Amino acid sequence: GAAGRYALGGGIAAGIAALAQPGLLLFVFIVPLGYRFALARHKVPMFLTLSALVMASAGLTMAPWHVRNCVVFEGRFCGIATNGGSVFYRANNPLATGEWTAEGEVPITHLPELVQNKLGFELGKKWIAEHPGAFAILAAKKLGLLLRDDRYGAYWSILRGEGRSHEQSWARASPQRTLWYRIANIVSGAFWVLIVSMAAR
DSSP states (O other): OHHHHHHHHHHHHHHHHHHHOGGGHHHHHTHHHHTTHHHHHTHHHHHHHHHHHHHHHHHHHHHHHHHHHHHHTTTSOOSSOSSHHHHHHHHSSTTOOSSOOSOOSSOOTTSOHHHHHHHHHHHHHHHHHHOHHHHHHHHHHHHHHHHHOOTTTHIIIIISTTSOOHHHHHHHOOHHHHHHHHHHHHHHHHHHHHHHHHHHO
16 A cells, blocks of 8 residues: 555665665664554554565665675675774764764774774774763764754755855854854754654654
């Protein structure tokens, strides 16, 4: 039916999005939460069917690139991204702020990409295991920054639309441009509040 087609299309879209931004894999894994309404309307079979359709179609969409990485790197790495470990460590180390950082406490970005990936995951997991409290606070901070930020919408199209750096854009932005940027950021924040509110119903 229509619900199945939407689930299939949503899974394909999620798979394509995850290839561009592997962090979106988290959304694929929490798909069952999005279909919890089916438990009330259509009971367990429909819930399981829709959840499975989304996750399976997303997995099949990502599979060719996943297999490619396994072949190219001779089994040493079988994910859909080869820089995940580096990003993971820079986001989870004593110097992490919740925003993008160029380097962690232990410099690894000068190493070959696959070495960065392996070492980054090891160092990041070690830090998390040794500092669970700091990790929990950092995770909450990251979520707050994510939900209130819009660096790919208002930030780039309004504030940095002329191609200047961050500092140059702020220094040369007219009052009107700054105002519109702040309005767009508020609208972006309101969008996320609406989404979270609807999901919580």
